[in-house]
Amino acid sequence: MAGFFENTVKKVMDHQEMLHRKFLEVIERMDRERTDREETWRHQEAEKHNREAISRAHERASTSNREAQMVSYIERITGQSINLPIRMAPPLLQPEISNEPIKEITSTKSDSHSRWPKDEVEALIKVRSRIEIKFQEPGVKGPLWEEVSSLMSSMGYQRSAKRCKEKWENINKYFRKAKESPERRSQRSKTCSYFNQLDQLYSSSLINYPSSTTYMPSRGIEFDIEKQGHSEVLEAFAVGKDHLATITNPPGENIKGAEMSSSRFEFDGIAEKNEELEEGSSEQDKEVYKDDKQENGEQGKDDGSGDEENEN
């Protein structure tokens, strides 16, 4: 009897143990299935996120392009410059997501050796002029051109720093060339628009644009004298523009060749004024501004300023 009960209890316990093992197996299996489902869901979410990121990058690039064109058009109509804040990429985007699609979508405007469209050249002039102050500071200019490139990129134009620098030098070279023989340039020339931009930059700059000679030792001294002659103007601008202080060199400090070439452009404050006088502005405004310049001692400069009236 005792043996019978003992055997029965043992069978029951074995059975319970077997059921318990099966129960655990089922629990583990369900857990694995749930983990697999979650993993699949995560993959799907990641792919969905990638697709959305690509779509956003597409949208951002096309929006930037549209905005640049609209701003350019409005500026032409109103004659007033519009400074939109630089739109940065959303920080939520993962790097591998945010970079590659942009390369992909901008393939149409990639940094090929294609010619620069007019609006792209104008954008370059604007961008370059805006950070002119940084170019005035001593040091390597490579990173600054990288900045120009990235700013251009934010406007929808994919150009490398090297290409931006090269293009900037070329348009200025051609501008100088055109200035030297203004009678040969007709109104039909398709670069008239950015010529006007450069014209305003040069003509209203506190520093006359340099001669075509690359490095003239005497030019530094000459420039120094010119700067001293405009000291009152410099001081006037320095009141409102702190950064201008970085431009006004200490007395006796000569301007180096590289600085001289970049110093021919305007400071930020003047650039804003220049952009207001761009091609869309009235002749009356330009005359007022010319008078303004003359009052500040801009008259008497023989190179550059006299040619403008011949061209427009």
Next chain:
DNA sequence: AAGTAATTCCCACGTTACTC
């Protein structure tokens, strides 16, 4: 279509600044 002017691009060169 041919000719010409305007514009762009590539490359070489000179100067400067920096490092060793």
Next chain:
DNA sequence: GAGTAACGTGGGAATTACTT
């Protein structure tokens, strides 16, 4: 002082736009 990189400029070929 030599070597080197960065920078700016000029020359000239190539391309594009316009005129005849």
